[in-house]
Amino acid sequence: MANIQEKIAKLFPEASFEEADTLTITIPDAKWHDLAKTLRDDAELAFDYLVTIVGMDWKDSLGCIYYLDSTKHNTHIAVKVIATGDRETPYIHSISDLYAIGCIYEREVYDFFGIIFIGNPDMRRLFLSIDWKGFPLRKDYDMDPNINPVPLESERQSDFTQMYVEDADGKIVKEEKRVFVENDFVVNIGPQHPATHGVLRFRTAVDGETIKKIDVYMGYIHRGVEKICEMDTYFQTLHFMDRLDYFSAHPYHHCLCMCIEKAANIEVPRRAQVIRVIMDELSRIASHCLFIGTFCMDLGATTMLFYTLRVREQILDIMDKTCGARMTFNYETIGGVIADLDPDFVKDVKALLEVLPKNIKEYNKLFTGNVITRNRMEGVGVLSREDAISWAITGPSGRGSGWACDIRKTAPYAVYDEVEFDEVVRTEGDSMARFKVRMDEMEQSARIIAQLIDKIPEGDIQAKVPKVLRLPEGRWYQTVEGCRGAFGIYIESDGGTSPYRLKIAPPCLPLAAVVDHLTEGSKIADLITIGGSLDYIVPDMDR
Amino acid sequence: MQDFSELTAFIHSLLMQFLPHWAAVTVECVIIAVCLLLAYSLLALFYIWFERKVCAAFQCRLGPNRVGPWGLLQSVADMFKILIKELISLKYTDKFLFALAPYLVILASMLGFAVLPWGNGLQIIDFNIGIFFLIACSSIGVLGILLAGWSSNNKFTLIGALRSGAQMVSYELSVGLSILTMVAFAGSMSIGDIVNAQANGWFIFTGHVPAVIAFVIYLIAGTAETNRGPFDLPEAESELTAGYHTEYSGIHFGFFYLAEYLNLFIVAGVAALMFFGGWMPFHINGWDGFNHVMDYIPSVVWFIGKAIALSFIIIWFKWTFPRLRIDQLLALEWKYLLPINLVNLVLMVCCIVYGWHF
Numbered sequence: 001m002a003n004i005q006e007k008i009a010k011l012f013p014e015a016s017f018e019e020a021d022t023l024t025i026t027i028p029d030a031k032w033h034d035l036a037k038t039l040r041d042d043a044e045l046a047f048d049y050l051v052t053i054v055g056m057d058w059k060d061s062l063g064c065i066y067y068l069d070s071t072k073h074n075t076h077i078a079v080k081v082i083a084t085g086d087r088e089t090p091y092i093h094s095i096s097d098l099y100a101i102g103c104i105y106e107r108e109v110y111d112f113f114g115i116i117f118i119g120n121p122d123m124r125r126l127f128l129s130i131d132w133k134g135f136p137l138r139k140d141y142d143m144d145p146n147i148n149p150v151p152l153e154s155e156r157q158s159d160f161t162q163m164y165v166e167d168a169d170g171k172i173v174k175e176e177k178r179v180f181v182e183n184d185f186v187v188n189i190g191p192q193h194p195a196t197h198g199v200l201r202f203r204t205a206v207d208g209e210t211i212k213k214i215d216v217y218m219g220y221i222h223r224g225v226e227k228i229c230e231m232d233t234y235f236q237t238l239h240f241m242d243r244l245d246y247f248s249a250h251p252y253h254h255c256l257c258m259c260i261e262k263a264a265n266i267e268v269p270r271r272a273q274v275i276r277v278i279m280d281e282l283s284r285i286a287s288h289c290l291f292i293g294t295f296c297m298d299l300g301a302t303t304m305l306f307y308t309l310r311v312r313e314q315i316l317d318i319m320d321k322t323c324g325a326r327m328t329f330n331y332e333t334i335g336g337v338i339a340d341l342d343p344d345f346v347k348d349v350k351a352l353l354e355v356l357p358k359n360i361k362e363y364n365k366l367f368t369g370n371v372i373t374r375n376r377m378e379g380v381g382v383l384s385r386e387d388a389i390s391w392a393i394t395g396p397s398g399r400g401s402g403w404a405c406d407i408r409k410t411a412p413y414a415v416y417d418e419v420e421f422d423e424v425v426r427t428e429g430d431s432m433a434r435f436k437v438r439m440d441e442m443e444q445s446a447r448i449i450a451q452l453i454d455k456i457p458e459g460d461i462q463a464k465v466p467k468v469l470r471l472p473e474g475r476w477y478q479t480v481e482g483c484r485g486a487f488g489i490y491i492e493s494d495g496g497t498s499p500y501r502l503k504i505a506p507p508c509l510p511l512a513a514v515v516d517h518l519t520e521g522s523k524i525a526d527l528i529t530i531g532g533s534l535d536y537i538v539p540d541m542d543r
Numbered sequence: 544m545q546d547f548s549e550l551t552a553f554i555h556s557l558l559m560q561f562l563p564h565w566a567a568v569t570v571e572c573v574i575i576a577v578c579l580l581l582a583y584s585l586l587a588l589f590y591i592w593f594e595r596k597v598c599a600a601f602q603c604r605l606g607p608n609r610v611g612p613w614g615l616l617q618s619v620a621d622m623f624k625i626l627i628k629e630l631i632s633l634k635y636t637d638k639f640l641f642a643l644a645p646y647l648v649i650l651a652s653m654l655g656f657a658v659l660p661w662g663n664g665l666q667i668i669d670f671n672i673g674i675f676f677l678i679a680c681s682s683i684g685v686l687g688i689l690l691a692g693w694s695s696n697n698k699f700t701l702i703g704a705l706r707s708g709a710q711m712v713s714y715e716l717s718v719g720l721s722i723l724t725m726v727a728f729a730g731s732m733s734i735g736d737i738v739n740a741q742a743n744g745w746f747i748f749t750g751h752v753p754a755v756i757a758f759v760i761y762l763i764a765g766t767a768e769t770n771r772g773p774f775d776l777p778e779a780e781s782e783l784t785a786g787y788h789t790e791y792s793g794i795h796f797g798f799f800y801l802a803e804y805l806n807l808f809i810v811a812g813v814a815a816l817m818f819f820g821g822w823m824p825f826h827i828n829g830w831d832g833f834n835h836v837m838d839y840i841p842s843v844v845w846f847i848g849k850a851i852a853l854s855f856i857i858i859w860f861k862w863t864f865p866r867l868r869i870d871q872l873l874a875l876e877w878k879y880l881l882p883i884n885l886v887n888l889v890l891m892v893c894c895i896v897y898g899w900h901f
Contacts, residue, residue, distance in 0.1 A: 187698045194784060209702070209869050300772055300866025306602040372773055372865050524702070524783075525776075526869040 004045060004077065011038060016065035019263075021476045022067070024078040032081045032120075033093045039068060039077070040098050046072040049389050051479070052505035053100040054490050055109035057138045062090045062115055067477060067505075071389055074410055078477070083115050091164075091172060094120035101392040104513040108255065112137035112226075116164050120170060123162045127219030127542060129155045136227055137501075163511070174203025179215050180205045189522075191220045195298050195528045198538030200512060202527070209523045214516040218509075222542040229502040234260050234334060234469045237502060242328035244506060245540040248287035248483035250279040258413060259478035259489040260334050263471045269460040272336035273414045274452055278349070279319075279331065280414075280480075281445040285356070286315040286439045287398075287483035288445075295435065295532040296367055299376055304367055311352075311359050318348045336462035349453050356446050360439065368439070377432040378447065381518040381530035384429055391517065392510040396441060397534050400434035402427040407481040419451045431533035440537075470497055482507055484535055504543055512534040547842070548664030555796035575667055579656055583805060584622075590804035593851070594858050601862045622750060625797035633696070633790055640694035645798035646792065647687030652805040654680035658678035658704035659812050660738050660821040673734035674726060677813065678719055681768070684802065685711040688770075691799070692787035703786030706776045706869055710767060714774075717764035720884040721757040724891045725817045728754065738821035743828065745820040751899055758818045760880055760887070760895040762856065765810035767872070772861035776869055807854050813848035822846040 005017050014031055018024040027035050037048040037423045051067035063082040068076070083090035094117035096102035106117040107126040114135035116123060125132065133148055134141050163175045180186055180203075190201035199220035205212040225244070229237040241252040254276050261268060293308035318325045321342040323329040331338055342348075367373055383393065388401035398405045406423045408414040424440040426433040471493035479488040486509025490499040511534040554574075558567040592607065592615060599606025607614030632638070658673045660666050670676070685708060692704020728750050729737045740746075746754050767774035778786030788799045815821060822842035826834045867875070893899070 151694065183696070187702070205666060206702075209706075300775065301864060303598075303602050303862050306604065310603065366863075367865075370864065370869075372867055375871050376865060523868055523870065525866070 007042075007044065008038075011035075018080075020078075020474060021199060022076050022078045024080055026080040026082075026144050029081055029084045029092050032079070033095060033098075035065075035079065036095045036098050039079075041049060046070045047075075047077055048072070050095070050101055050105065050383065050392055051076075051486070052488055052503070053102070053105040053109055054501070054503045055113040055115060055137060055500060056492070057113060059139055062087065062113055062138075064092060064109060064115065065475075065490070066095075067490075071405070085326065089146045090115045091118055093118050094118075096120045099392075100387070100390040100517070101510050101513060104509060108509070110160065114138065116172075118164050118166055121161075121163050123164060124158075127222040127389065129219075130158060131156055136224060145512070160362055169281060177245070179203075180213060184212065191217075195531060196538070197296045197517075197531070197536065200536075200538045200541075202515070204524070204527065206524060209525075211519045211522055211527060214519055214527070216496070216512055217514065218538075219265060219542055221539050225543045226502055226504060231497060231498060233497050234471070234499065238333065238497065239330055242330055243539060244504065245287075245482060245487075245508070245537050246327055247290055247537060248283040249327065249329050249421065250276070250283040250332065251400060251480050251482045252487055253329070254280055254414070255478055255480040255482075255487050255489050257332045257334055258480070259476050259491050260469070262478060263474065263491060263493065264334070264465075264469060265398070266335050266463050268336055268463055270415075271457050271459040272461050272463075275337050275341060275454050275461070276332055277414050277419075278449055278452055278456075279323075279329075280339075281448045282315050282349070282352075284320065284445045285352075285442050285481045286312045286319075288442050289315075291535045292363060292367075292435070295535070298532040299373065300526050301367060301370075301373070304363070307359070307362065307366065310446070311356065314348075314352050314355070318345065318352065321345065321348070333462065335465040336460065340461050346453055346456070349449060353446055353450055353453075356442065360442060360497070363439065368436070374432065376525075376529055377435060377533070378428075378430055380522065380526050381533065382429045383514070383518060385427075387517065388429070388513075391514045393485070393514055393534075394510075395482065396424075396437045397424045397434050397511060398485065399423070400437045400533075401429040405486065407479050407486050411479065413480060415452070416448075419448050421445075421448050427452065431529050434533040434535075451509075470495060470499055471499070479505075484508055484511065484540070506540045508536040508538070508540040512538075512541050546664045547662050548757070551664065579653070579667070581654060582661075583653060583786050584801075586624060586808055587648060587801045587804050588618040589798075590808060590854070591621065593854075594804070597855065597858050598862045601859075622797065625800070626794055628758040628793040629685055630793040630795060636696045636790070637694040640690045641790075642795070644687045644691035644694060645795045645802075647690065648684050648802045649798045649805075651684035651687065652802045652809060654683070655809040656805075658734055659809070659846075660734050660816060661846055662822050665822075666734065669733060669735040671731075671733045674722060674737065674813075674817075675731050677809075678715070678722065681806070681809065682711075682715060684806065685715075688787050691791070695787075699783045699785075699791055700787050700789050703776075703778060703783045703789070707770065707787055708870060709869070710770070710774065712774060713873055714764045714767040716767055717760055717876060717880045717884055720881070720888060721761040721764065721861065722813070722817060724753060724757040724884075724888050725750070727888070727891055728895060735767065737816060738823060743825050743826065745818065745823065745825075747818040750818075750891070751894050752848035752889050753894055754818065756883065756887045757891070758814070760884055761814055761817070762853075764876075764880060765814065766860055767876075768859050769806040769810055769857070771803070771807065771857060773866050775861070775866060776872060782845035807857060808850055809848040811853035811857065812846070815846060819849050819853075 004493060008015055008025060012031055014028055014036055016026045017071060039045050047068035047070045049069040049071050051069050054065040061082050065309035066079040069078050081092055082281050083092050085091045092115055094106055096106060103120055103122055106120050109115050110123060111125045111127055112135055159179055160176050161179050164172050165175060167173050184205040187204045187206055189198040189204050190196040201217040203215040225240045238253060238256060241256050242249040244252055289308040289312040296304035319329060320326050322345055324329040383401045385402040388398045388403045394405045402425060404423055404425050409423050421444045424437050424444060425438055473493055473495045475492040477490045479486050487507055489507030490503035491499050494500040515531055519527050560715040594608045607617035610616040610620050655665045655677050658677050688707045690702050693702040725746055726732055728746060729740045731737060747758055770778060788796055812896055822845045824840060824845055826837060
């Protein structure tokens, strides 16, 4: 860390440093693009993975905090950039030319904070409708429902997008350009469509059966979780984590709890740690089972769905007994877990571990080796390792492209450093690799559970936590390995009982963003294969 | 073996006693039409129930089990529901073609029924180009699907229709060629002759290797002809919502739905006719007792039983395999099935000329 600081201080004397949770560099906007380029391209720094962009409103100024990781050195860094210009039109230079995922992240910040990114080729709103008034995550946003009434007619839609560029005099000019080429045959896939796994919309320009371009529209289930969290106490914020990735809620809960615990310096009892890990891994198996089922169904093999749901059902029953719910558990809480394990828990989990290998074998026999399956999946939607990093494709999808990005290995949390398991990495990068990674991960998850299930220590399930929790002033960032990729929580506190800003960095947003890149030139049927193999889930990206 | 032509001849002579010739023929036509429609709807209802039960068994479920014994009346209830549903008319569609399309589709499958050999002497019309007529009129169905896709004014249906056009036109070649192989073997296109030629052994056994190859190709191409999985691209649910019939409702949708199942029956029926002896019972040379017992089973049961057994295989395909992609589908036909088929035809001709068959 120290030499990163020295190096940057030498190159950019304007930069100031702050040693917080992560090393934070503050840099004026004018130098930001140069710094980003250095951070990415310098071999010693090699910050090639843009984790997230946190938009911020500090009341007197607007700005962004960029979280960057180096996949080579496994180092983390945060960069704080304050927007120039007035509150009406704040500007920051775009880094979408350096990080492919930057474009979507910047659109998100623009949508919520109104910060305009100079040089971003697509400065439209991302989640909110095109005519939305105001920027909701600003602290002075007016929530009066009369300003943005529920629309009773179809919303306006535009074929144009804006781009802001600096001309020779340094003046910022707005340019309009078309999203599609004129007279393209544009098919509207979604928001209500069997294969989009929720309400996601792809406007797809096709030439016959061949896809030319896809424009992703999100936000159909945008609920403003981040905004609601700012008005809630820390305990209340927990509930929303169930409603993001509702197929595997445990890791998300785990993440928010860890972030708050880190900030409040709470020591979690070991029993709770182990229970959390077991729950995370059970979630992972359930989630991957569902992935396999729905993915096969998308490809037309409906029968597989029932075979995979059988295992998932068994897991949901285990969850039901202990957590009291099948999908929205609300089980992890700050300082531990909310209730002790069911007396049958160990027995049920062991029964599951017994049937799982047989089932996985059956899935492979039924589906993986099938010649039609292989034709549909092999070589379809190939994502290279460089692209995966640039598009921030984490989780099983990233590992299918040869990027070892498992947070359980790169930054072990809870008791993951005490258990033995392999990180499943494949190098093909196609849909088949993404599918097989998940298949193998189920086995690894079972291995983790098998190591822990007999060794759940006795003791408390919860640490003593004050009823009214106040976090000290500061900011924290925590990531966990969700079932679909790296899930991050950023909390900034002003010392009050509710977060000043709570940013959720979901794994599915990049997964949906990359669809256009992967599908270009392939067939309509490949869109379904690629979308299915990426396994995004819409409430997670929309929040 | 009971000959149904005695029954039909009896009805004919009975009518002739009371009516002039033209009236007798008219009455007979009406009776045939009623029987045909009845058979058509009953078979469709059975098939819907059958497929749901089979698919449920594959998927570790029970399937329909609430309406009637073993859920037998479920498909009757479903059909009733479809009948009373509203026909939603859409703006900006070609109203005439939109309404015409489902009738064309159902017409094609009904015409196919006319020449199927239901039993010994139980065939509506047996003319010298029977099998050719069947292939010809089943092609009308494509027209209906294309019209449905085009007139709906919807991009999904249009893509579905285009896929369907490409698929049906391609696979008709394979169906036609594999049937041609067997026609060459039988030496006749008349359905009665084809069935009678199999009195001493079904073609699948007597036709040597080329007959088996022709059967496999026919089964694959026939599955594709009926737009069923793994070749259900025109209505690929996860891609095109419902393909060419997305915009249809009520009984218009019901027609597409029925036609799909009846086409399944026709494809299986033709397979039974060309390879498994139509209504001919299963005979083994020399086993007279056995053959005698087999003869006691009515010919109608033989034919329908064979057709259902063969459609079970096609249903099995659907609930096992994932769907192909359009380019893979066309590659399969043009690069593999068609050349194999042509070679197979030559092989069959050699078999016939040199008398290699059994």
